[in-house]
Amino acid sequence: MAEFSTPTTEQQFAENFAQLKPVMNRTEALYESSRCLFCFDAPCIKACPSGIDIPQFIRQINSGNDTGAARTIYEANYFGNACGKVCPTEVLCEGACVYNLQEVKPIEIGRLQSYATTKAINSGKHLFGSGADNGKKVAVIGAGPAGISAACELRALGYGVDVFEAKAQPSGLTVYGVAPYKITNEETLAEMAYLQAQFGYNVHFNSAISSRAELKKLEEKYDAIFLGIGLGKTNELGLPGEDKINxxxxxxxxxxxxxxxxxxxxxxxxxxxxxxxxxxxxxxxxxxxxxxxxxxxxxxxxxxxxxxxxxxxxxxxxxxxxxxxxxxxxxxxxxxxxxxxxxxxxxxxxxxxxxxxxxxxxxxxxxxxATGQAKQTEFLSLIPGLKLDGKGRILANAHTGQTSNPKYFASGDAWNGGAEVVNAAAEAKLTARGIHAYLSK
Amino acid sequence: MPDLSINFAGIKSPNPFWLASAPPTNSGYQVMKAFDAGWGGAVWKTLGVPVVNVSSRYGGVNYRDKRLVGFNNIELISDRPLSHNLREIEEVKKRFPNHAVIASLMVQSRQEWHDIVRQSQDAGADGFELNFGCPHGMCERGMGSAVGQEPKVLQMIVEWVMEVAQKPVIVKLTPNISDITEPAMAARRGGADAISLINTIQSIVGVDLDKFAPYPIVDGKGTNGGYCGPAVKPIALNMVKNCAQHPDIKLPISGIGGIENWRDAVEHILLGASSVQVCTAAMHFGFGIIREMTSGLEQYMVEKGFNTINDMVGKALPNVLHWEDLNMKYKVTANINEDKCIGCQLCYTACEDGAHQAIKLNAGTRVPEIIEENCVGCNLCSLVCPVEQCITMEQTDSGTQHLTWKERTEAGDIPTKFEDEKAGGRHHWVPEPAAALGKERHKTLPGKARLYSGETQVPAQAEA
Incomplete structure (x- = not known):
């Protein structure tokens, strides 16, 4: 007997795939934020790859400054809402919450984070903008967590940014790979639309970059190229019968x-x-x-x-x-x-x-x-001088994201071999600064 | 089983819990419901001159997720016809003859006082409470706290009342005065049988940030109200104590202010109250809270071996002294129970920023360490610690020495320089001011700050 009956309507689908972390209402957010101890040198911040000032944004929610809370979150992580919903918080911020040691339920940090960011997204409140135009341009390949985060940060630093995406929608695996009960397509895309409206980068959809000629054009037109290409298809197992239908x-x-x-x-x-x-x-x-x-x-x-x-x-x-x-x-x-x-x-x-x-x-x-995704080594071989490690991951400077081809920078799965949305978002922010440092020389 | 009943200045009641004169005692309906629920007595919503109320009468103070830790009102005395109130008092007394019904009164002239006392007496009230406390509205008409703040006027009115009162007279005091014992003494000189305190404290509970007006807002404007609720208990306790310890007042005290459970009531009683009055908690949670209050009080009395309420009245008073009588040789030092510590480090930052820099952090652990020689025993860390019994204050003096400031004064041993063994800088070191500037770690470094400082753990091990 199946646990779930086969969904035949959108309604039934939504029931079978009900959100694990539904958005809080104001009362729930007030109660939950009231529990935060405001730890000194808080372990939750240290456990967050993007270093969000969690006690600060929780305190802001508690005092009714939801807008300020959203700003705190986005200042550290442009995928604020997505991360609140899809992050493995059990092993990150919430896993580090000191309440665990007291055998008290940890603060629901992820849901509080999404509470604040959802409010900002829904209100369309303008929290950020692009920096003064510095005349330089960066091409971003891939509109996933790494690419979009890099685009936001680069725009804030005054760069012209064009994002090239092979698929029809932004956010990469957030909309194509995360389980549907973690985040809905609507939520994902609303955050992407919000970010684009704030920072004003261009995204070219259905625009795969896959040839040397296309790369060459980018190299000529842009001052730097950001690789946020992620991983490729599922690895072949090399078993007999793998080509069978289903x-x-x-x-x-x-x-x-x-x-x-x-x-x-x-x-x-x-x-x-x-x-x-x-x-x-x-x-x-x-x-x-x-x-x-x-x-x-x-x-x-x-x-x-x-x-x-x-x-x-x-x-x-x-x-x-x-x-x-x-x-x-x-x-x-x-x-x-x-x-x-x-x-x-x-x-x-x-x-x-x-x-x-x-x-x-x-x-x-x-x-x-579900045996892992292949690295996109074939595509990466089109970039002159680009070095990969033994596992097919792009080699890049840990602090700047700069690859062995100085014009190319990388972040996200293609660099770290496959990690969480939050890792890509945090790395891309760092790498955008690496690009800025390189182009400001 | 302990006996919860009381005889308060001649007013008998099955337990010490009375509803204070306020909205919950506005009608016979409410009072009967309260008695039915288990309340021992009720001080009727003040009877007096005709009044008209405004709409929008209460304001609240919320703390984080807790509602109404403080409360204020701008409502006046009863706006119901006197005849209705008197008739209902009579009805309640008939139905509940053993419960205490006290008529709260507020009028102006001697004749009016005589009339209303006689009428309430005839209705069957067990006693009177003279409302000299309302700090809003009525005081603008020369009543309420306007009387409570003028001991001479207060005494005169008490004398008027005593001319005709055949039942015990309680004088309700306003806390809006610098020395509560002065009006209490005036009540005694006037011949009152008891005092009750505190009435509400003049207050503004909050300001609307959009309308720029104080709560509660009446058509865009507001006025000061009377403050009550859990937040006022410490002020009430101190004033109850002051009256209870005064050598000449010697009147039974009905304790009022911030009582919402049995613990609050016991605190009032231990500081000298022999009945307690409750309003805000009943307004917040309804009359049902009385069950927890009586059961808690009863259990406490069983555990402590008290048979009657009188056994415990004023039990804490001998231990409330003047500062100059405290033992300066007593010393406590903070101790962190490492097994219980959850590593929030609130004690560390509290001591660093709010006390005497007597807690340090060590590498490799989130459990802070007490710097014993710098700990003055202020209690702050133990107060901020979220874990029960994790930080305890342990006595570290020998326990054999006793010296008070008063004794030093009498012995002519008052320091003229800051060279005492307890002085800051001698007993405990104080860091150099500039040492503060090198302490970036004294704040969390989130997001961008961490990126700049290079603290972020870089995920990829790959280096170009």
């Missing part, structure tokens, strides 16, 4: 889901391959789409999963079952997916070893591969 990548599956909601069909019996946070999302989502059984298959032991504990709990909470120490060896079926052949594994001295003769087939009608 075997899909998690990133692609979630992107479809975010755009087409209940119109996305899911199998009756879904197997998700992987043990990271994306695997948890894909499994949860399959269940919420009405799959009868959802199996999460991971090569190693439960304790070795890369996913946050609360993400696994969330998946379990919607009926997902875990299958551990199994490695897929083949996707079976005749045209359509009919099952996954696994082999059992054990971990010896930190290495996964297959147990000979332990193969078995787990029937299913859909396979979602």
């Amino acid at each position: 075997c899909t990548g998690a990133v692609e599956f979630i992107a479809e889901l975010r755009q087409h909601h209940h119109e996305v069909a899911v199998g009756r019996k879904v197997i998700v391959l992987g043990g990271g946070n994306t695997a948890m999302d894909a499994a949860s989502e399959s269940s919420r789409l009405g799959a009868e059984t959802v199996l999460l298959a991971y090569r190693r032991a439960k304790e070795e999963m890369g996913a946050y504990e609360f993400e696994y709990d969330l998946a379990k909470g919607v009926g997902v079952r875990g299958l551990f120490n199994v490695a897929p060896v083949e996707i079976t079926g005749n045209g359509y997916v009919a099952g996954v052949k696994f082999i059992r594994t054990e971990t010896k001295d930190g290495k996964v070893q297959e147990i000979a003769g332990s193969e078995f087939v787990e029937p299913c009608d859909m396979v979602i591969k």
